[in-house]
Amino acid sequence: MTAGLNRLSRERQHFFSERDYMDSMKKIYHFISTMKTGLMLLVLLGLAAAMGRVIFPDSFSHAILFKMLLLLLLINMTCCTINRIIWFKSVFIYKRRKGFLKQFGILLLHAGIVLIMIGGVIFSCYGGSEQIQIVKHETKDISHVIKTNQVKPISMHLDDFKIEFNDDGSASQYYSFLTLLEDGQTKEKAVISVNHPLNCGGVKAYQMSFGYKVKVKHINSEGMETEDLFNEGDVLKIPGTERVVKIFRYIPNFDPAHGMTSITMRSDNPRIIFSVYENNNLLGVGAVEFGERVEIDNNVFAVFTGVEPYTVLCVKSDPGLPMVLSGGVMFMLGVCLALLTSHSKKAVRK
Amino acid sequence: MMMALIDEIIYAVLAVYAFGSVLYFRGARTGQKKVFQAAFIMAITGVVLNLLVLIIRTIIAGRLPLSNGAEFLLLFTWITVVFYLILQKKIQYKGAGGLVLLMAALLILAGAVLMKEQFGTAMPLMPALKSPWLCVHVLTAALAYAGFALAAGLALWCVWGKSQAIGNSIIYSIVASGFAMLSLSIVFGAIWAEQAWGTYWSWDPKETWALVTWIIYALYLHLHKKMESQERQASIMVIAGFVFVLFTFFGVNYLLPGLHSYGVVLNNLNLFG
Numbered sequence: 001m002t003a004g005l006n007r008l009s010r011e012r013q014h015f016f017s018e019r020d021y022m023d024s025m026k027k028i029y030h031f032i033s034t035m036k037t038g039l040m041l042l043v044l045l046g047l048a049a050a051m052g053r054v055i056f057p058d059s060f061s062h063a064i065l066f067k068m069l070l071l072l073l074l075i076n077m078t079c080c081t082i083n084r085i086i087w088f089k090s091v092f093i094y095k096r097r098k099g100f101l102k103q104f105g106i107l108l109l110h111a112g113i114v115l116i117m118i119g120g121v122i123f124s125c126y127g128g129s130e131q132i133q134i135v136k137h138e139t140k141d142i143s144h145v146i147k148t149n150q151v152k153p154i155s156m157h158l159d160d161f162k163i164e165f166n167d168d169g170s171a172s173q174y175y176s177f178l179t180l181l182e183d184g185q186t187k188e189k190a191v192i193s194v195n196h197p198l199n200c201g202g203v204k205a206y207q208m209s210f211g212y213k214v215k216v217k218h219i220n221s222e223g224m225e226t227e228d229l230f231n232e233g234d235v236l237k238i239p240g241t242e243r244v245v246k247i248f249r250y251i252p253n254f255d256p257a258h259g260m261t262s263i264t265m266r267s268d269n270p271r272i273i274f275s276v277y278e279n280n281n282l283l284g285v286g287a288v289e290f291g292e293r294v295e296i297d298n299n300v301f302a303v304f305t306g307v308e309p310y311t312v313l314c315v316k317s318d319p320g321l322p323m324v325l326s327g328g329v330m331f332m333l334g335v336c337l338a339l340l341t342s343h344s345k346k347a348v349r350k
Numbered sequence: 351m352m353m354a355l356i357d358e359i360i361y362a363v364l365a366v367y368a369f370g371s372v373l374y375f376r377g378a379r380t381g382q383k384k385v386f387q388a389a390f391i392m393a394i395t396g397v398v399l400n401l402l403v404l405i406i407r408t409i410i411a412g413r414l415p416l417s418n419g420a421e422f423l424l425l426f427t428w429i430t431v432v433f434y435l436i437l438q439k440k441i442q443y444k445g446a447g448g449l450v451l452l453m454a455a456l457l458i459l460a461g462a463v464l465m466k467e468q469f470g471t472a473m474p475l476m477p478a479l480k481s482p483w484l485c486v487h488v489l490t491a492a493l494a495y496a497g498f499a500l501a502a503g504l505a506l507w508c509v510w511g512k513s514q515a516i517g518n519s520i521i522y523s524i525v526a527s528g529f530a531m532l533s534l535s536i537v538f539g540a541i542w543a544e545q546a547w548g549t550y551w552s553w554d555p556k557e558t559w560a561l562v563t564w565i566i567y568a569l570y571l572h573l574h575k576k577m578e579s580q581e582r583q584a585s586i587m588v589i590a591g592f593v594f595v596l597f598t599f600f601g602v603n604y605l606l607p608g609l610h611s612y613g614v615v616l617n618n619l620n621l622f623g
Contacts, residue, residue, distance in 0.1 A: 039572055046565040053558045053606065061553040109533075120551075129548065166474040173477045194477035195546050206548035314548035324550060328537045339530040339571075 032072075033079030041073045074117040081110045105337025108330050115327025122320030129316040134158040135213055135229070136308050139181065146203055146317040152183035154203065159189075161210060161309040169253065169264025174207050176311040192313070202317050209312035212250045214272060219301040229308060241297035243283070248273040250307050254287060272304040352410055353470045359403050360424075360462060360469060366396040367431070367455035374447035386444050393435055393451060400428040411472035416488040417479050419603055420468035423461040425488075427454045429496035433524075437500070441520070446507035453503055460600065483542030490535035495595055497528025498567070502592030505585035518581045521588055522574055529567045536560055555606035559598040566591045 031037060048069060052060025060066055084107050092100055128145045139157040146154065160177040173193050180188045180200055190198045198205040217227040221240040230236060236245040253263040254271035271287040276296060288294055294302050370392030377385035404424055407415040415421035434450040437443055462469065501524040508521070539557075540550040551557060570587045577584040 035572060039569055042565050042568060046562045049553070049558045050562050053553065053555055057555075057606075168474065170474055171477060172474065173480070195481045195542075197545060197548065204548065206546070208548070316548050321544075325541075328540065332534055332537050335530045335533040339526040 029079065032076055033083055035080065038073070038076045038080055041069065041076055045069055045073060070117070070120075074114065074121070077110060077114050077117065081107070081114050084110060101337050101341045103338075105334045105339070105341065107334070109334025109338055112327045112329070112331030112334055115330060116324050117327075119320035119322075119324030119327060122323060123318045127316070127318040127320060129314060129318075131208060131312055131314050132156075133211075133310050133312050134176075135310040136161055138310075142203065142315050145315045154187075155181045155184075156205070156313070156315070157181060158311055161311045163210075163265060165264075165266045169266040169268065171265050174210055174311075176207055176313065178205070202319070204316045204318070206314040206316070207311070208314045211310050211312070212307040213310060214247050214250055214307055215305045216245075216247065217303040217305050218296075219303070221297075221299045223299075227305065236302065238296060238300050238302070241300045243276055243278045243297050243300070245296060245302055246275045246277065247304075248275055248285075251287070256287075270307075274302075274304070352406055353472070356403055356406055357470055359399055359406075360458065363396055363399045363403065364455055364458045364462065366392055366399060367451045367458065370396055371448050371451035371455060374444070374451060378445060378448060386447075389444075389447060389451075390435075390438070393431060393447065396451070396454070397428060397431050397435065400424060400431070404428065407472060413475065414485060416484060416492075417475055418465075418468050418473075419599075420461055420465040422488060422492060423457060423465065423599075426492040426495045426499070427457045429492055430454055430457075430499040433496055433500045434503070437520075446503045449506055450500060450503040453499055457499075464600070464604070478546050481542055481546065483538055483545070487535055487538040487542055490531045490538060494528045494531035494535055495599065497524050497531060498588075498592050498595045501525045501528060501588050505588035508585045509582060509589065518574075518584055521585065522571075525567060525570060525588060525591070529564070529571060532560070532564055532567065536564060555602045556598065559594070559602050559606075563591065563594040563598050566594050 048060070048066055052063070052066065056063070088103060088107050091097065092103065130142075130145050132140050132142065134140050134156060136158055139155050141153055141155045143153045143155070157179040158176060159179055160175075162175045162177070163171050164173040164175065166172045175191055175193045178190050178192060178198065179186055180190065180198070180203070188198075188200050190200070192198045192205055192207050194207045197207070211232070213229040213231060215227060216230055216236055217225055218236060218238045219225050220238055228236075230247045232247060232249050234247050236247060238245070249260060249272075251260070251262045251271045251273060252265055252267040252269075254269045255263050260273060270290060272290070273285070273287050274294075275285045276283045286294065288304055290304055290306050292303070294304075296302055370389050373385055373389035373392055376382075377389055404415050404421075407421060407424075411417075415425060430450065431454050434447065438447065501521050504521050504524070508518075536557075539560075543552065543557075544550040566587070570584070570591060573587075574584060577587075
């Protein structure tokens with residue numbers, strides 16, 4: 001008898017604890033899914049973004065707290081959207097009432113935001129993006145950017161880089177002539193420019209920037225000639241002398257009145273700005289034309305023979321992009337239906 | 351020659367809007383019909399001159415005037431006043447005309463002071479701006495900003511407690527339309543950014559502050575029903591929203607440079623300014 005009562009008491013306890021648990025879960029779900037919580041999260045997100053942009057401009061969007069805030073907003077928006085779908089079905093499924101378009105628009109725009117955010121999460125988990133620099137005639141491996149089950153290595157070869165100019169010498173467009181290679185074999189040839197990225201089998205490449213490497217021929221005291229490529233800012237050490245040459249900058253259109261600044265990007269009057277040092281003491285600064293022979297020390301010469309362009313591309317794979325795009329379209333359609341159709345008071349959701 | 355003419359017309363636009371504003375204020379104080387008529391004529395004259403500047407810039411540059419801060423300012427001011435005049439004609443409302451034209455005059459003045467060099471020149475488009483998305487992104491932004499400016503003018507008139515205050519439902523409708531345009535502008539911008547920069551959202555200052563502005567108006571739209579009995583608070587929120595719009599336009603351009611700062615910087619070889 002006592003044993004039976006004890007068992008009954010244990011079962012009742014278990015039943016109540018399960019019910020308490022369900023009640024708590026319902027309360028948590030209710031709290032997470034309310035509009036009030038969503039608005040609070042939006043305010044927090046706005047504050048965090050505005051303050052973060054000013055205080056930590058480069059890193060605030062990578063902070064764990066900021067990501068947590070976005071995740072909470074995603075959960076809230078997802079729950080809100082599910083609630084809204086249930087309500088929408090119960091009100092509009094059997095009868096098309098007034099306000100259908102408006103409420104459908106509200107549903108679409110919330111669902112669109114959820115899709116955009118999920119697309120963002122997919123990119124951060126499975127996507128990748130990297131800026132790569134390729135000098136003309138160079139090949140760079142990009143396999144590590146594409147986080148898929150790609151077995152064959154993928155690389156990019158820069159065939160050429162060109163700038164198109166306006167009449168005033170300003171840049172009109174930048175072109176990278178590329179060959180996409182799979183396992184060393186040509187897969188596709190493409191020309192990419194700003195606003196016209198390459199899109200090939202999940203790989204996207206965007207024209208981001210460019211620059212020049214400087215070709216320098218140096219002749220040591222024994223008359224031996226060597227030619228190398230240097231970055232702007234590199235230091236050239238020539239055997240047989242204590243003096244070093246700093247290749248400061250390539251100026252495509254030089255004018256002494258503008259100093260180190262090029263008048264335009266078009267190479268109308270190209271110069272290389274360089275400086276010579278001995279034991280860290282500056283001996284002089286010069287601006288020379290291509291092919292001009294500069295005596296660095298007794299019988300030691302440097303000749304700046306030309307420049308080789310390089311392109312900077314952003315290579316990206318984003319499996320979440322189709323979802324983001326669908327979300328964007330849904331969001332736009334939803335916004336137009338919800339806010340630009342006439343207001344109906346009959347089917348306003350409580 | 352044509353560019354010098356633009357400068358002259360801009361100052362004329364500024365003067366006409368300012369004078370029209372004074373007349374609207376006077377009309378609201380005295381209630382004289384003739385003063386309102388004169389104010390309306392000034393507003394129409396301002397709109398025509400403002401449009402003339404936009405047309406001349408279009409002819410000189412050979413493209414729509416949407417590519418720099420000055421052009422955007424001229425367009426958004428023009429749309430704001432046009433919206434107000436439509437509202438005035440549609441519902442026979444003359445109340446906030448003084449405030450709306452005053453805002454238009456102040457915007458033109460701010461442009462003439464801060465963007466003087468942009469008003470008088472028409473540079474070729476930089477590569478990043480050569481996209482069909484430029485037109486829809488900037489046009490929707492200008493429509494949104496104009497809607498918010500008009501709503502803020504009407505809300506300020508309500509808060510001021512002047513006679514013939516407009517109903518909150520009209521302000522709500524204007525804000526809702528502005529919000530829809532801002533949302534479209536943000537999405538068009540994101541699609542364009544994905545093509546040009548390889549990322550649809552990069553937390554660039556302009557994007558961040560556009561999002562903050564979007565959040566303010568989203569709050570207003572969500573809370574509007576609850577604030578029906580508190581018209582004053584709702585109006586203050588609309589005014590606050592427009593302060594954020596102004597910061598997104600002027601503040602971000604001058605204080606927080608980023609990918610949207612379309613200046614010509616030679617030797618900095620990033621292609622986006």
